[in-house]
Amino acid sequence: MADIQYLTTPAAIQEAAAWLHTQPRLAVDLEFDDMRHHYGRNLALIQIYDGQTVFLLDPVPLTNPGEELAPLWAVMGDEAVEKVFHSCKSDILLLDELYHVRVRRITDTSVLHTLLAESDNNISLGRLIQSELGIEVDKGEQKSNWLKRPLTEAQKIYAANDVLYLLELADRLTAKLAALGRLHWAAEENRALEDVRYTRDERPYLRMASKYRIMPQEMPLFRDLYLLRDKVAQELDRPPYMVFSNDRLAELVRDTPRTAGDWRAARGLHPELKRSPYADQLAQFSPDNFVPVPEPPLPAEARRFPFRRRLNGEKAAQADAREQFLMNLKTAVSQDMNSYVANLVLSNRLIADIIELGADAALRPWQQQILREVTQNRGLDYGFIAQPFAWATQR
Structure with a gap:
């Protein structure tokens, strides 16, 4: 186990950041709470x-984390310092959302593992460390409350383990990729x-799975109840599911309490909802009181009409021919090569994108190179899929 320094003051963090800025390479991870114990992403x-x-x-413990962590954010944005993560998208999205930090010079060990194309590309850090380094890491603190203080020694050791093996792991995976000629x-x-x-996301309620349990005309009530729940959750600093569950949201829309008394008697609601002012707001959702405001239409660029469903006749036949070419x-x-590589360059999602946008726009250069080589070896015409579908360029 390496030395662990637990830093809680601006001065200590600034001193550490100054040292870290001189290093060529760092392993990085974040612990955060995403609507699990508190409201929002923290x-x-x-x-x-x-x-x-x-x-x-x-x-x-910091008074103003955005400002007091600024020296560390400078390290995150410095291209001279390599940052090694595992499955980093959630981490870099959090830093951008909360602190407008854009991380530069990233090496993601999950990406390296995926590009080896040896097995399923969805692998946890613990499993990857065990398979590549032969070390079993304790994941017992994975679901603990990371915002509760003080941190336990077990939490500190768990957190340290999340970065302790990343540099060695990245070296091991990079060497394997180099042997395969895949570093690019x-x-x-x-x-x-x-x-x-x-x-x-301006309309997060549209991503709710429970919306499929309601009728289209019930969407205004579903939306307004969702937004009230979110407002209450924020004011109470509790995750929305603690105000009432997603399943309960759909149930309240399908079978809405008719009176203030019915709302107070409704099961599964946080006690605060049964007190003023929230009880009065809930009463406005009763059938005799609720005035639905229709859901405004999505802007054109946000409408998700599958490309293929817009085609018919000759154009549909042309798209079918392109799809068959891609499947072959x-x-x-x-x-x-192997089926894992095939899925990296021609997954179902990528095939759909290529049919509409063309391979040159939908794929990265390394993916294009593979398809160019395979089509050349097979006497096929890469140009058939390189450019956007003719209909898409004429809209």
């Missing part, structure tokens, strides 16, 4: 390993992670 701990020392930087694959995929940015090409990649 940064709970930053773990960084420089090859000798694990720094546990605690934002919770990893470079392109890791560089693309720098462009992953947080965007606010996927079989050829499986035969020439």
Whole structure:
């Protein structure tokens, strides 16, 4: 076990950040609470390993984390310092959302593992450490409350383990990729992670699975109840599910309490909802009181009409021919390389994108190279799939 430094003051964090800025390579991980114990997404701990020392930087005791962690954010944005993560998208989205931090020079060990194309690409850090390094890491604290203080020694050790093996793991996976001639694959995929940015979802209720349990005309009530639940959750600093569950949301829409007394007697609601002012707001959702405001239409760019469903006749036949070409090409990649590589370059999602947008726009250069080589070896015409579908360019 490396030395662990647990830092809780601005001065200590600034001193550590100054040292870390001089290092060429760091292993990085975050612990955060995502609507589990508190409202919203909250940064709970930053773990960084420089090859000798694990720094546990605690934002919770800070008065102004955004400002007091600024020296560390400078390290995150410095292209001269390589940052090694495992499955980093959630981490970099959190930093962008909360602190407008854009992480540069990323190496993601989950990306490296995926590009080896040896097995299922969805692997946890613990399983990857065990399979590559032969070390079993205790994951017992994975679901603990990371915002609760003080942290236990078990939590600190768990947090340290999340970065302690990342540098060695990245070296092992990089060597394997080099032997396969795939380092440029990893470079392109890791560089693309720098462009992953947080965007606010203005209609999060449309992503709820429980919306499929209601009728279309019930969407205004579903939306307004969802928004009230979110408001109450924020004011109470509790996750929305603690106000009432997603399943209960759909049930309240389908079988809405008719009176204030019915709302107070309704099961599964947080006690605060049965007191003023929330009880009065809930009463406005009763059938005799509720005035539905129709859900505004989505802007054109946000409408998700599958490309193929917009086609008919000759155009549909042309799209079918393109799809069949791609399916045959996927079989050829499986035969020439393996099925895992075939899925990396021609997954169902990518095939749909290529049919509409063309391979040159939908794929990264390393993926295009594979398809060019396979089509050339098979006497096929890569140009048939390279450009956007003719209909798509004429809209």
